[in-house]
Amino acid sequence: MDRRGFVKSSTAVLCMLPVFPAKGFVPVKIIDKKVPPWLKALIQQNDHGVESLRSLQIEDSGSSEFGGVKDAYDILNPHSTAALVQWGACALFSSSSRFYQSPQLLDNINAAVLYLVRTQHEDGTIDLLSTNFHSTPDTGFLVKRLVMAYTLLEKSGTADMEKVLANLKTFLLRAGKALSVGGIHTPNHRWVVTAALTKLNERWPNPAYTARAEQWLAEKIDIDKDGQYNEKSTFIYSSLTDRLLITIAKGLNKPELLDAVRKNLDMTMYYVHSNGEIVTDASGRQDKAVVGTLENYYYPYRYLALKDQNGAYAAMCEMIEKTAGPKIGGFLDYFLSDTFLWNEIPAAKPLPLNYVRTFPNSGLVRIRRNERDCTLIANNPVWFTFMKGNAVLQGMRFASSFFGKGQFQTEKIVQNGNKWEMTQQLEGPYFQPYPKEQLPDDGDWDKMPRNARPQSEIQILETKVMIMETENGMEVEITTSGTQRVPVALELIFRPGGTFTGISKIENTKDSWLLKSGTGNYKFSNDTITFGPGTGLHKNIALRGALPAMDAPTVYLTGFTPFRHIIRFS
Structure with missing residues (x-):
């Protein structure tokens, strides 16, 4: 689902997650035997999400709404439509998917991309129909995933892929102009836009992208002595910020940004209820007092458990797998993109209980x-x-x-x-x-x-x-x-x-x-x-x-x- 719950499907995946840098990319089809079982399970789970989104897509080629994807309220919107591109790209790329190199799914994706291009404003932005219009940050939420989808599609080896890539590139470069000048609403939006610019710059280097990213980064990271970000949004935006900062740190070669991520992950270990839920009572955003588990933290914990050989982070990964395992499927593109994440995590150390x-x-x-x-x-x-x-x-x-x-x-x-x-x-x-x-x-x-x-x-x-x-x-x-x-x-x-x-x-x-x-x-x-x-x-x-x-x-x-x-x- 996107930021306001546009897509309600049976799969536990999120459109709002940041893309993972494409460095070290190895096509799954070449080394399929090395894909760990847990990743294959996520690929199969993703297939259900793809099928669900295809059923919500407008199929009438004579309609101006052709290619768009409806949400649970029958509203066509960019976020649901982009989700089909994102999840579909994972499926086309993965040889263990039943949609691997599917020409029918490719047609669905191309129709979705063309819908995005048609509904994109002249300034390069898109709308979040529940609240934000001509929105730079909401454009950033899409871009950071769609750049990842672009690379997955390119590496998938699917026939006739060039037309889809050309259309998607049109959307992304238009969006890049908006991201290079547009404004934001909330603290985390700065890192959403910066991460999206980082991804664009990795793919199509542009001084305007890095200059704007540096402007936002000059404001410094909004983390307090407790290890919490300004919005105190433990279920949604703290974990989002962790993922964004990892993307920026890797893409712009700023490893110092990982210190803030570590500080937040250290704090979060003490925000875990005994049943695996996360404490949300002090949030300053819409997740205040909601019931939520820690799937959104799985990627940062796994990445830094491996990078730092941190046993406590490894223990958090194991806990999340047990309490929210299927929900980490929303990060499939992260795991398909970087075989480093396929490694066995270090031995777990006892968690604070x-x-x-x-x-x-x-x-x-x-x-x-x-x-x-x-x-x-x-x-x-x-x-x-x-x-x-x-x-x-x-x-x-x-x-x-x-x-x-x-x-x-x-x-x-x-x-x-x-x-x-x-x-x-x-x-x-x-x-x-x-x-x-x-x-x-x-x-x-x-x-x-x-x-x-x-x-x-x-x-x-x-x-x-x-x-x-x-x-x-x-x-x-x-x-x-x-x-x-x-x-x-x-x-x-x-x-x-x-x-x-x-x-x-x-x-x-x-x-x-x-x-x-x-x-x-x-x-x-x-x-x-x-x-x-x-x-x-x-x-x-x-x-x-x-x-x-x-x-x-x-x-x-x-x-x-x-x-x-x-x-x-x-």
């Missing part, structure tokens, strides 16, 4: 004890998660009916001995008459801003959360002080798919439950989270000013201020 790790720049604390782990999150209404194998408490929230602004979140997490503290202080003032000398003549309320009115009867509500480890799990203590008789509700938000015991359903709700007392259990597969004790002094779970309930099974604990309650998870 037992640690407490703080990432202050991301406002995150990670605590893992083998199959049990939790995350503490600042600047987020979801400030605690707890996982035990496949049983997942995917969030904890706390809110009060305090002047419509009682959703708890903390600006920072402070360690105090063996405890972690989060605090929030809220004020609820009332307002006195507007100063007489400032009154407007027409009585317009909007001309009498509140910040100019004297305040009185100021109510204060302070909430403190203390979190500590126990022998078997975690303990969370919530205490409030200040205004009394304020209704409060604590939400325990679990991942859908499990079963509960020890709790009662709240009537007239879809999936809301109350833990009035004692302990509850949440079981998913063979893993169980035990939580409690409970408290249920009321059933008002939709407090004014609180966030809407999540679409997930949620257990509530309720009470009134002054509120003090300790809940344990094991």
Whole structure:
């Protein structure tokens, strides 16, 4: 799929991945006996993706839309169409593919390329129809893969390939003009454009390409002391940036860029949940709090495991193979392009499975004890998660009916001995008459801003959360002080798919439950989270000013201020 999910097929592949440099290219058909079994499996998986995309291609040669590929919403777009070129090139090139040197698939690819040329703007850009138009960065996302596809097609030995290559070159060189001058939106776009220019320059050297790449690189890499990039997008854009920087480092002979990649990969080892998922709670992009595995990191871990002979990176590769193996198929062109990646990775070293790790720049604390782990999150209404194998408490929230602004979140997490503290202080003032000398003549309320009115009867509500480890799990203590008789509700938000015991359903709700007392259990597969004790002094779970309930099974604990309650998870 592309950046906004244009293509939804049964294969787990992504259009947004950066191309891998073509240096050291060895056609698969010549050395097919040396292709490792895992790579042959990815080639066969790719065949399913090719077939899926062909079924979505417009076949009417008399139509202006001929050759375009629809997405799951029946919208023709460049990204789905480019995906057919990319995946199809891998298939034509690979002798173990059932589409190897297929003239029919070549016709499909040529029609797709001609559609791209027809829909390309005069300035060389394409559109991302869900949000960006005349978009240089989205052009870069396509170009970095299509240059790779060009080389695969060229090396495939398919008959009548020249016409396709000529058409594809037209699209790519037009795009190169846009990439040499166009602007960007986000931090990672700089590296998307630079990587695309790098790939173009490898194929068709041009001083304009390298000059523009150097302009973007002069801004330096946006990585912090934790090892995280600016967007903190652990599922999508951090791994993307790793792959882009490797492409640039190799193509422009800048090995120093790999230091940032290593720093991010070192950090990411501590962002792994016990079930192989990645921590996404602190992301600043659209992958915030999504459920994701680490397939997008497989290529950088494998490349640097081999380059550096790094056993820890090798262990990450093995973990990703076990937890997200089929999903690495989106990187097939990387592996077809560089036989260095076919080598056996070094012996694995033990991964960190037992640690407490703080990432202050991301406002995150990670605590893992083998199959049990939790995350503490600042600047987020979801400030605690707890996982035990496949049983997942995917969030904890706390809110009060305090002047419509009682959703708890903390600006920072402070360690105090063996405890972690989060605090929030809220004020609820009332307002006195507007100063007489400032009154407007027409009585317009909007001309009498509140910040100019004297305040009185100021109510204060302070909430403190203390979190500590126990022998078997975690303990969370919530205490409030200040205004009394304020209704409060604590939400325990679990991942859908499990079963509960020890709790009662709240009537007239879809999936809301109350833990009035004692302990509850949440079981998913063979893993169980035990939580409690409970408290249920009321059933008002939709407090004014609180966030809407999540679409997930949620257990509530309720009470009134002054509120003090300790809940344990094991």
